[in-house]
Amino acid sequence: MKMAFVIFDGMTSMDFVGFYEAVTWLSILKAKEDVSWTFCADKAEITDDRGLKMKSDAVQPNLGDYDLVFFPGGLSTRTLRFDENFMDWIRTAEPVSYKISVCTGALLMGAAGFLNGKRATTNSSAYELLAPYCAEVISARVVRDGHTITGAGVTASIDLGLYLVEMLTNTETVLQVQQKLEYPYYQAGKLQDVYMPT
Template sequence: MGTRILRNDGPFISWLQGAKSVPYKVSVCTGSLLLGAAGFLRDCWATTHPSSYGLLEPYCGQVIETRIVQDGKIITGGGVSTSIDLGLYMMSLLAGEDAMQAVKKQIDYPYVMQGIIRRQ
């Protein structure tokens, strides 16, 4: 519930806006509300925890009801359980598919990532 409070915290949002030049902005669960409050999701597709789709709507171009959404360099994930898939997805973007598969094997992750929407 902390993100719901922080999205209205001016000094925190100002601090977060300092990440403007960061190559990738990534959030999982309701962290997307913070990216939205900081203005990073304007005109973007994004996702969040399913119970917070309505809270995300004012901040982005379109709420996509799925697990992972990549809109250019903005990547948002659904609920907390999506964080492993999101981490693996980022690994594949930054280090390549082979590196991601090696980590997936090392952490004994048998699941297939699903629900990934890309908008470039």
């Protein structure tokens, strides 16, 4: 499975890192074959919303060459969704099997047309912004509609990553990853389209 992690100026690093930490265990544990990942951006180096700089592996690659594309959020998504050059690049992910976002990364997926007719979630502060792009905004940690999966705000990225691990493997594997992360809040074995831990 070839994964593309889309990074961009003004993103929230916690949105990215929680998901990244969880799903890359698929490779470390050899839970799936041929797992690889690429940090993709619209330029060689990006700066997050607090000044952390990150280098990309690939500048504007064709996202359609990947099996999974992940979009983090951040305040900058509110303006990036109107940046036609940036969005033209994001739309190259159209044929990708798994399109995944957390927080306001859903605004990028929505503006690209990936949420048309689908249920989705985002940071609670952006429900009204997301509503025009999807069929229904759901208040939940994780929402899956087919192979399109969205997570709520910031720390939900960890839940989202664990959810995907369980979806792609099994409960035993996600429990192993959960233990590695020392994250007691994800409730394994509740793999439903709308994940709302109790």
